[in-house]
Amino acid sequence: MTDQPGPEAVPPGLPPLWPVSQSAFQPSRRSPSREELRASLPERPVVAEADAAAAKAFPADGELEYERSVIRIPFVLKGREETSAVDVMTFDAYMRLLREPAIRNGLGLRQFEFYIDAWELTNTFSQGLNAHVTFTLSDVIQPKSICYANQRGADFPATIVYNAIYDVYVGAERIIEKQPGTAIATPVRQIPPRNVTVAFEKPFDSDVFAFSAGTCEGMRSITADEFQRGALQARRVRGIA
Secondary structure, three states: OOOOOOHHHOOOOOOOOOOOOHHHHOOOOOOOOHHHHHHHOOEOOOOOHHHHHHOOOOOOOOEEEEEEEEEEEEEEEOOOOOHHHEEEEEEEEEEEEEEOOOEEOOOOOEEEEEEEEEEEEEOOEEOOOOEEEEEEEOOOOOOOEEEEEOOOOOOOOEEEEEEEEEEEEEOOEEEEEEEEEEEEEEEEOOOOOOOOOEEEEEEEEOOOEEEEEEEEEEEEEOOHHHHHHHHHHHHHHOOOO
């Protein structure tokens, strides 16, 4: 992997050391939709941790990928003074990603963009609320997410930023609708980003409870069948399976 293109690759009028993006030499292209990516991308096989750790670069091709992790979100019940008013929700999280091919951007850094195409948080019963809590993606146009190298000469270490718009349910009742959230992790040294904490801010405040900061850990590749079982569990809690 070279850090800079050769002088012959620099468009007229740009200085020789300008970090030319890979897309500068490609015809204009339309960004594919989630539906088009879902229909066209090959499914990535489950990646063993040793294989992911040994990789020196981002995956070269676009792929559909399934991942599982553990998410913890502390929240505060309103109208209670004792320390038990603070609860920690620990979810099993299931995610389907649509990852586009990696390119070199206009800063000279390698990057890939992706959509969170499905996201289910489940397997949490809140003692304070006396109900199961689940998260799911909202039925809206979802924003893109991105992973980019922290330097020009290598893909790793990198920074990954997750973006999603989601709903939150207490039992079968939707209490949050179309809430935007962002999460970040660095330094990422493999895909999926194992052995690094993903930190996110998902602020919410109601008359009953409030939460904001959380973490995601233990991310790993899973099969489509394991993803479907986790997603089905969340849908059953909401009474829509």
